[in-house]
Amino acid sequence: MSPTGDLVSNLTNELYRFSLEDVYGNISELLLAGVDTTSNTMLWALYLLSRDPEAQEALYQDVTRVLKGDGIPTAQEVNSMPYLKAVIKETLRMYPVVPMNSRLIAENDVVIGGHFFPKKTTFTLCHYAISHDKKVFPEPQKFKPDRWLRDGRTRPNPFGSIPFGYGVRGCVGRRIAELEMHLALARLIKLFEIRPDPTVGEVRSLTRAVLVPDRQVNLHFVERQKTSSEQ
Template sequence: MAAVRLLQRSPVAVARTVCRGSRSTSSNRGALEKPPTVKDLPRVGVLELLYRMVFQGFYSRAHELQLYEKQLYGSIYRDGMKNVSLTSPKLLEQVLRSDEKFPCRGDMSFWKDYRDMKGFGYGPFTVEGESWYKLRTVLNKRMMLPKDSARYCGILNTVVADFMVRLIYVRRCSPTGDLVMDLANEFYRFSLEAIATILFETRLGALEKNIPAGTQQFIDAIGKMFSNSLAVVMLPKWSRNLLPYWGRYIDGWEGIFSFAKPLIDKKLEDIQQRIERNQNVEGEYLTYLLSNAEMDTKDVYGSIAELLLAGVDTISNTLTWTLHLLSQHPQIQEKLHKEVSGLKTADGTPSAGDFAHLPYLRAVIKEALRMYPVIPFNARVMSEKSICVGGYHFSKNTVFTFCHYAISHDEETFPEPFTFKPERWLRDGRERPNAFGSIPFGFGVRGCVGRRIAELEMYLVVFQIIRMFEIKPDPSVGEVKCLNRTVLIPDRLISLYFVDRGCKKPA
């Protein structure tokens, strides 16, 4: 029995050979012709999952559950939701390199429910099949190519400059004159202002001393939606009227769309007025979408809402983790400061092309994303064909869960996986990790539509912060761990000291 369990926990070499199409030539051919299937995987029972989530406290630490179950079952197993969980980069690569023309993320019905209730269309995260392909074809324009992100660099530099002014104001208001409290909320304001400038072609004023009405409610609404998502996914639909999670979840979506819809309507009204005056309809992203004959207005609502919440929550949390890590590693921070200080520009603001000459800055962001992947879980459904993964044969419509937190902390791929080491990613002659060990923006045609914009925002703001300030931890905060709120967030408010390096401050 011990031998059987061992075979179940690791891919079977002979079965893998058969899965690749080899034929046996010995007398035991019959025993080898059929590779193991999903029935042969180690599995987590429903009651086991409930026990771990409720009584062992993994509900808010589902990313740690990935590590726990990997120790118990290996790199491939059937989880408590009856999906096939993958916890190694090599197995993840096998699935993603077998992607279909229209990759399917899996069941996103819980994101569709609010839209169906209110008559909004679906966005890039919720729509599937050929409809997804047509939508992405439209959304990709002005977003995906390097020249697309470069066109937004000027306005993003303006947003970054305003954010630096706000940082100086916030730290001056602190008891010590150099402490920024609740750093995550400051980055929420920054990322909201930045993405709204691109999507809505207007400034919201989120970086002003007194932010506009509704801005903080929108930020809180994202948190409410994400915080209740896991319960909505795991609990049966009949419980929605009995437990509070569903109502909170819908309230979150209501806040998100209530914020986005008036901004879209205002731009639509402006476009219609231009048409009535026989004026050219020109503009950036939202104008392009609203003027596109291939998109209904309801689809614009759905797409913009999804891009907005993705652009706010993921960027703000990544920046918070990045600054926290730098504060804990002064030697890394000084190396980064040396690099950014060495870049000389005419007006002190970098262009999109300048970051090709700042490899350590890019490596710092990439390593922060590895340690704290934006989305610790993702999924894929092979809806058109069967597939062989790790020596096992899976029929079509099998749901694969990608355990990104466990994958990005795989010891074989990343020695000392819980240590912040940006050098892992440098192209300096050393062997670099398996690229599938950390894919925070996804892979292939289903990758994040706003990846280049998000990276540019993070590069620009970290560049200016490290150039101007030395970041030091606030001892009163204590040890910071992460919680799973669909995205990984700190388990407490993070405050950091921003010590002036003596650079010229914004006016």
């Protein structure tokens, strides 16, 4: 049974006696935190790649260099695909699917950067604005996965983009989310070339709890020809 199926059957299992409120809370949490986040990020990644054939080719080369045949990449193989990881990082920089985050400083008054904040101040972090700061990310509106590669270039400040939050309340699903997206993107790019629908135009983002496109994106998945070594 799938992990989702397991969870649902445990939640409704007489043995555990969860209240209906707990069942509703857990299911909506699972769908919002665990599904809408990764599915919308995948959509943004595919949209960005569809508009950038060079980046798409670089990703295809990165994946096919490591992954032969139809297999699912192992964790070690994914680690040998730096461009694949960079595409997801850059997608989350441009479209941080959880666009805001907040923290309540409950314990003490604090001074940050010369500014005084009394205790119980709520700080709201706008990931979208932070990760579009041109002092940290030159040409912030441009999709440039290369900026994340460890190839001797100066990499951006790691706090310039923290789409999974940070610290003890950071995203608990981060590793699962990254693994899912890396595996799905590696598979998709191996099988298909992704093309935009020219009638759709520039897609904008809207905040609907998570960052979603303002229209249907209608990508075209064009099947790739198998090379002779893969027949």
